[in-house]
Amino acid sequence: MPHRASKPSSVLPPLLGSAVLVACAIASLPQSGDWLRRPRTPFDRSQANMVAPGYALLTAADRVIPAGASVVVRTEPPDAIQETWYHRMAVALLPGRRPRPAAFSGQSLSPDLWRDAEYLVLVGARPATPPGEPVLETTDGTVWRLTKR
Secondary structure, three states: OOOOOOOHHHHHHHHHHHHHHHHHHHHOOOOOHHHHOOOOOOOOOOOOHHHHHHHHHHHHHOOOOOOOOEEEEEEEOOOHHHHHHHHHHHHHHOOOOEEEOOEEOOEEOOHHHOOOOOEEEEEEOOOOOOOEEEEEEEOOEEEEEEOOO
């Protein structure tokens, strides 16, 4: 079978159409340069991005909280809804530890339920009064070895 040479006029329309589609795809990308970088957490580019700091802190806390230790996750300022989500994340992200809930279903729980925790993961600002010995500090929060009262 003889090879037919393509005519430039038959190649040009699909090539232009492809160029238009690529231009439309590029125009729909976010204008900030953030989309080029790898997200820090799975939540960074989602509508649930408000839990990204806690996810990042819990991931980092996995290295400093020993297996078998009890841990509670709090927020500064206190937010029962966030603390509910962070407790659920702690169950998943801190295997081998014993997470204690500070809140359940968006309602704060009595401190008696988590007072015996050995570690505190505090998402947000550093507290004015240290609750114990600092173990880890990041831009997302701090991890403390609690002192017994």
